[in-house]
Amino acid sequence: MQVKRAVVPVAGLGTRFLPATKAIPKEMLTIVDRPTIQYIVEEVVASGIKDVILVTASGKAAIENHFDYSFELETFLAQKGKLDLLRIVRHISNLINVVSVRQKEPLGLGHAVMVTEQVIGSEPFAVVLGDDLVDSQIPCVHQMVEVFDEYQESVVAVQEIPESETHRYGIVEGDEVAPGIFKVTRLIEKPPAGTTSSNLAIIGRYVLRPEIYDCLHRTLPGVGGEIQLTDALDILRKERALYAYRFDGKRYDAGDKFGFLQATVNLALEHPELGGPFKEYLKELVAKL
Numbered sequence: 039m040q041v042k043r044a045v046v047p048v049a050g051l052g053t054r055f056l057p058a059t060k061a062i063p064k065e066m067l068t069i070v071d072r073p074t075i076q077y078i079v080e081e082v083v084a085s086g087i088k089d090v091i092l093v094t095a096s097g098k099a100a101i102e103n104h105f106d107y108s109f110e111l112e113t114f115l116a117q118k119g120k121l122d123l124l125r126i127v128r129h130i131s132n133l134i135n136v137v138s139v140r141q142k143e144p145l146g147l148g149h150a151v152m153v154t155e156q157v158i159g160s161e162p163f164a165v166v167l168g169d170d171l172v173d174s175q176i177p178c179v180h181q182m183v184e185v186f187d188e189y190q191e192s193v194v195a196v197q198e199i200p201e202s203e204t205h206r207y208g209i210v211e212g213d214e215v216a217p218g219i220f221k222v223t224r225l226i227e228k229p230p231a232g233t234t235s236s237n238l239a240i241i242g243r244y245v246l247r248p249e250i251y252d253c254l255h256r257t258l259p260g261v262g263g264e265i266q267l268t269d270a271l272d273i274l275r276k277e278r279a280l281y282a283y284r285f286d287g288k289r290y291d292a293g294d295k296f297g298f299l300q301a302t303v304n305l306a307l308e309h310p311e312l313g314g315p316f317k318e319y320l321k322e323l324v325a326k327l
C-alpha cells in the first residue's frame with residue numbers, strides 16, 4: 039500500500055494570532071518569505087506526495103488561491119519581463135493537486151479527518167498539521183512513510199517533552215521495538231501532568247491506514263467536547279497496531295506566537311540569501327543586549 043495523498047486540516051479560526059488573523063487565514067502568515075502552509079506543502083511534495091486534501095472552512099479561500107494559477111498576475115509579470123518572479127509564482131501553482139473538503143462545524147481534529155473519508159477511500163494517507171513545522175534533512179513525512187512501508191501499520195510522529203507539558207499534546211505510551219520506533223500501548227489526549235509515565239508527545243504528522251475512519255465513526259467527543267484523532271487512534275491500536283516514530287529534525291510550534299518567532303529566526307538564518315546578513319545583524323543586536 040503506497041501513501042499517495044496528504045490531508046492538511048486548515049479549518050481552524052486562528053484565534054491565538056488575533057488580530058493578525060481577523061481577515062487572513064493563520065496558514066497564510068509569513069515565515070521569512072512564504073506562508074506557513076507553503077512549508078507544509080513543500081515537505082509533503084519532498085516526501086513524494088502530490089495530491090493534497092485541504093480541510094477548509096469559510097474565509098480560507100486565500101490558501102486555495104495560493105496554490106492555484108493566477109492568470110492576471112502571471113500575465114502582468116510576463117508582460118513586464120519579470121521572469122524570475124514569474125518562475126517563482128508558477129512553481130507554487132505547480133506544486134500540488136488540491137482537493138478541498140469543507141468541515142462544516144468545528145468539531146475537532148478527528149472530525150476534520152473524518153470529512154475526508156469519501157475522498158481518501160481505502161488507501162493509506164498522511165495527515166499533516168500546519169501548526170507544526172519540522173526542519174529536517176529528510177522530510178519528516180518521508181521518514182514516516184519509510185516506517186509505514188516497513189510495518190504496514192499506522193504511524194504517528196513523536197518527540198520527547200518535559201512532564202510539565204503533557205497537557206498540551208496527545209501522549210503515547212509504548213514499547214521501543216527498534217531504535218526510535220515504539221509499539222503503542224495507549225494514547226491519551228492532553229493528560230494532566232503526573233497522570234502518564236510517558237513523555238512522548240504526538241506532533242502533527244501521521245501516516246494512517248484507512249481503518250482509522252471506522253474508528254473515528256465510533257469515537258465519542260473527548261477533551262474539549264471535540265472528536266479527538268488521538269482517541270480514534272487508541273481504538274485503532276487495540277484493533278490492529280499503531281507505531282510511534284521519534285523523527286529526526288527540529289519541530290517548531292508555529293501555532294504559538296513564541297514558536298512562530300523561533301521558526302522565523304531559525305529559518306531566516308538558514309535562508310540562502312538572507313541567512314548571512316541576518317546572522318551579522320543578530321550578532322550586533324546580541325552585543326548590545
Ligand code: G1P
Pocket residue numbers: 147167169170206207208209227228239240241242266267268
Ligand atoms: C493536536 C492533537 C494533539 C497533538 C497536537 C500536535 O492538538 O490533538 O494530539 O499532540 O495537535 O500539535 P492541538 O494542538 O490542535 O490542540
